[in-house]
Amino acid sequence: MKLLRAAVLFSLLYFTSFIADAAVAVHNLRQWRAPDHTRLVFDLSGPLEHRVFVLTDPDRVVIDLDDAELSSPLPELDSSGSLLAAVRTGKPEGGTLRIVLDLKAPAQPRTFVLGPAGQYGHRLVIDLLDSNAVEEESKAALQPESPPVREPKRAPARPAAPKAFVVAIDAGHGGEDPGALGRRYRTREKDVTLAIARELARLVNQKPGMRALLIRDGDYYVGLQNRFSKARAHRADLFISIHADAVPGRQASGSSVYALSEKGATDAMARQLAEKENAADLIGGVTLNDKDEVLAKVLLDLSHTKTIQDSLMFGGDLLSELRRVGPIHTTHVRQAGFAVLKAPDIPSVLIETAFISNPAEEKKLRSARFQRQMAQGIFQGIERYAVRNAGGSATAANRSPSRGTALAQGESASRGGSAVVSR
Numbered sequence: 001m002k003l004l005r006a007a008v009l010f011s012l013l014y015f016t017s018f019i020a021d022a023a024v025a026v027h028n029l030r031q032w033r034a035p036d037h038t039r040l041v042f043d044l045s046g047p048l049e050h051r052v053f054v055l056t057d058p059d060r061v062v063i064d065l066d067d068a069e070l071s072s073p074l075p076e077l078d079s080s081g082s083l084l085a086a087v088r089t090g091k092p093e094g095g096t097l098r099i100v101l102d103l104k105a106p107a108q109p110r111t112f113v114l115g116p117a118g119q120y121g122h123r124l125v126i127d128l129l130d131s132n133a134v135e136e137e138s139k140a141a142l143q144p145e146s147p148p149v150r151e152p153k154r155a156p157a158r159p160a161a162p163k164a165f166v167v168a169i170d171a172g173h174g175g176e177d178p179g180a181l182g183r184r185y186r187t188r189e190k191d192v193t194l195a196i197a198r199e200l201a202r203l204v205n206q207k208p209g210m211r212a213l214l215i216r217d218g219d220y221y222v223g224l225q226n227r228f229s230k231a232r233a234h235r236a237d238l239f240i241s242i243h244a245d246a247v248p249g250r251q252a253s254g255s256s257v258y259a260l261s262e263k264g265a266t267d268a269m270a271r272q273l274a275e276k277e278n279a280a281d282l283i284g285g286v287t288l289n290d291k292d293e294v295l296a297k298v299l300l301d302l303s304h305t306k307t308i309q310d311s312l313m314f315g316g317d318l319l320s321e322l323r324r325v326g327p328i329h330t331t332h333v334r335q336a337g338f339a340v341l342k343a344p345d346i347p348s349v350l351i352e353t354a355f356i357s358n359p360a361e362e363k364k365l366r367s368a369r370f371q372r373q374m375a376q377g378i379f380q381g382i383e384r385y386a387v388r389n390a391g392g393s394a395t396a397a398n399r400s401p402s403r404g405t406a407l408a409q410g411e412s413a414s415r416g417g418s419a420v421v422s423r
């Protein structure tokens with residue numbers, strides 16, 4: 001009798017553990033709307049195999065998940081402004097879980113799975129690309145941008161219309177990637193960075209001859225590499241990535257400015273920060289198209305020390321202005337291998353505006369007043385840099401000799417060959 005009971009218990013245990021091993025639980029769904037696609041993220045208890053089908057009339061996307069089951073009903077999604085009309089699930093056969101996405105218009109799906117990162121475990125990501133976005137993307141893929149040749153060999157015969165000084169403003173994180181979280185109010189870094197970025201864009205756009213390019217203007221994730229490709233596509237003169245730092249402990253305070261380093265980080269903390277910020281793609285859900293490592297390497301190889309020198313100079317201008325806004329964490333521009341700063345021909349900096357891990361600074365970061373002051377400080381740093389460059393580096397080739405002499409004494413010498421007009 002005892003033996004029988006043990007045998008039953010054993011087989012029950014064996015059976016349940018077999019079930020638990022076999023079926024991957026699908027337990028949540030999040031939706032993020034970007035200008036050109038809708039992203040759906042399913043949380044999973046483990047990795048799984050999946051297949052995707054596109055059906056028309058009516059437009060649907062069907063995803064079959066092998067050996068999977070729904071552990072709880074999926075949350076209701078807000079379908080306003082989204083391609084998605086409804087999400088349905090079913091169990092067609094065996095252990096397959098079928099997810100049907102009813103669409104309002106045709107869309108191209110792109111799916112991938114992500115391993116655990118940040119606050120998330122295993123995930124299945126489904127991007128529904130708007131049909132016009134797909135066309136543009138394939139066009140862009142067919143015509144890769146030429147390598148960054150900044151100065152034409154010869155001055156153009158007719159003077160071109162003056163190009164605006166374009167400032168690319170990158171609000172860090174977004175969508176699936178909340179960034180760092182505040183301790184006291186659970187403030188999300190992605191919300192603070194967007195608020196400061198929008199305020200900065202407003203200031204830049206008010207300035208004649210300057211134009212702001214917001215890399216993201218909403219709560220969605222943009223891959224790190226796409227952030228700088230977007231800046232390059234718009235021929236940006238500066239790239240500014242806005243963040244709010246978090247470290248263990250509540251004491252650390254103040255702003256820091258970082259530039260890319262070719263050789264390695266200037267200190268351990270800068271290296272750790274770069275690793276943390278670079279991990280955003282794992283958390284935010286990078287798309288397969290972002291993983292163009294060959295392109296990334298080519299871009300990085302073209303990176304020359306001059307862009308980094310310009311970035312350091314710009315970083316110095318920023319620090320001079322930011323010290324009027326609040327405390328400065330480090331008095332010099334620190335360097336590390338930030339993926340988001342790898343635009344080889346655009347001077348680029350990453351600003352950690354304040355420490356969201358410091359409760360007093362978290363409170364400041366939430367306030368519209370501080371966000372405005374921070375944007376104002378960054379804007380003044382941009383102006384300082386633009387004046388110093390007498391129109392911006394991108395227009396160096398069009399610079400007339402008289403403008404060249406307008407540079408301060410010693411300035412042209414320190415900027416080396418870049419201030420010389422090639423004819």
Ligand SMILES: [Zn+2]
Nearest residue numbers: 172179243244
């Ligand atoms: Zn960040």
